[in-house]
Amino acid sequence: MPIKHLFAGLFVLCLFAACKKSGGSNSSGNSSKLKTYIEYVQAGSSIITDTFAVAYDNNNRIISLTAPNLGFVYTYSDKSFTLDLYENSQLSIHEIAWLNSIPYVDSTFQYDNTSDTTTEGYVYNGNQLTHETTYSYSNGVATIDTRDDYTYDNNGNGIKDVQSDGQGNVNTITTYTYTNKPLSVTIGPIYFAPGSKYLPATEQQTDGTGNPIATVTFTYEFDSSGRLTKETDTINNGEVASKTYIYE
Secondary structure (H helix, E strand, O other), X not given: OOOOOOXXXXXXXXXXXXXXXXXXXXXXXXXXXXXXXEEEEXXXXXXXXXXXXXXXXXXXXXXXXXXXXXXXXXXXXXXXEEEEEEEOOEEEEEEEEEEOOOOOEEEEEEEEOOOOEXXXXXXXXXXXXXXXXXXXXXXXXXXXXXXEEEEEOOOOOEEEEEEEOOOOOEEEEEEEEEEXXXXXXXXOOOOOOOOOOEEEEEEEEEEOOOOEEEEEEEEEEEOOXXXXXXXXXXXXXXXXXXXXXXXX
């Protein structure tokens, strides 16, 4: 699934988005397992920074990301995993994801502390996610909130995400261009289809009629072993977000 960036500064929700697979080491033999992950968002005079300690299980799967006031906890079984989001030590969101035979995420069910309930369904073409549908529930009846349709280039990079509502009206169209730098690090479960093989260069979002909403330009920093250490996302409205990766 193509990388999703949140223009309103709710950067932490990126941890709920589909994540990319990562290997255990790079070509130099250095570990790609993280010990610390830092998110930074600057929007006007508002600045938010969260520093997460990262923990893995014996299968190199992330089991928790813990910041002073925020925590993500993953629990795995053979055919599913759960995600619990804690804010100030209180459970805020619980999500369970079921796996298909690949195994990639087939569907999810999520509820939060305001009694909102949503579920997502995923459709694949081989190893590529082509459609994602989000449903909400009211009085036991499911209705479509959004549907995302993804298009890829010949290199397996997601180049377009068309998001529509339950009536088929297009909400947003997001397009991507890419660098020649391969993806090498992830935050979150490994059970989502990789939305690209390379790091993005730009992301452009328009509304359903083609009017521009936002453009993001990505820049990267790497260590001497070629590992990604920082991603900076600069939005054309002046907002800046970054992700910093510190390895074991």
